Amino acid sequence: MTSSPIPGSIAPVTRSALLMLYAALVTIGLMAGMYWDWDVAVMPGLTRLDDATFVETMQHLIVAIENPAFFLVAFGAFASIAVAALLQRRGQRPAARWTAAALALYVVGVLVTVAVHMPINYALVDAGDPSAISDLAAAREDFGVPWRLANVVRTVSCVLALVCVGRALSLEGGEQVKRP
Secondary structure, eight states: OOOOOOTTOOOOEEHHHHHHHHHHHHHHHHHHHHHHHIIIIIHHHHTTSOHHHHHHHHHHHHHHHOSHHHHHHHHHHHHHHHHHHHHHHHTTOTTHHHHHHHHHHHHHHHHHIIIIIHHHHHHHHHTOOGGGOSOHHHHHHHHHHHHHHHHHHHHHHHHHHHHHHHHHHHHHHTSOEEOO
């Protein structure tokens, strides 16, 4: 005979939900760290370059970032947070609100990427060889200023999402784990 939960009680968290939260913690942590690195090291370092070298370097970096490892982590962060949120909702987990907040915050970062970074990234790459760009200073400024400001938004949204996933895990950590 199986016991049914007491009305109003919370079902134990499943191993699947915990695994998804741990995957979310790792992937969102990697995304937050990458964006942070661009804010505090990569872009400040690139600002020291002349216009032609800046444009050419950014063109190479934009092409290089689109690789399987990046996409695995970027999409993995979204998928693991979303699946964890769904698994927690089924059990009406208190941590579900934190996971849902993490998902919303990560979506902000994705929307900034799609709305700001992708168009200006591709415009810079499509501009071609820096020696053929008539006004390198304008190309650099049209790219660099909005890119840096938008990246701060991505960084903050991902760091906050990481905090939310961490809080969800801390809430779930004290719960009894049951098999799915």
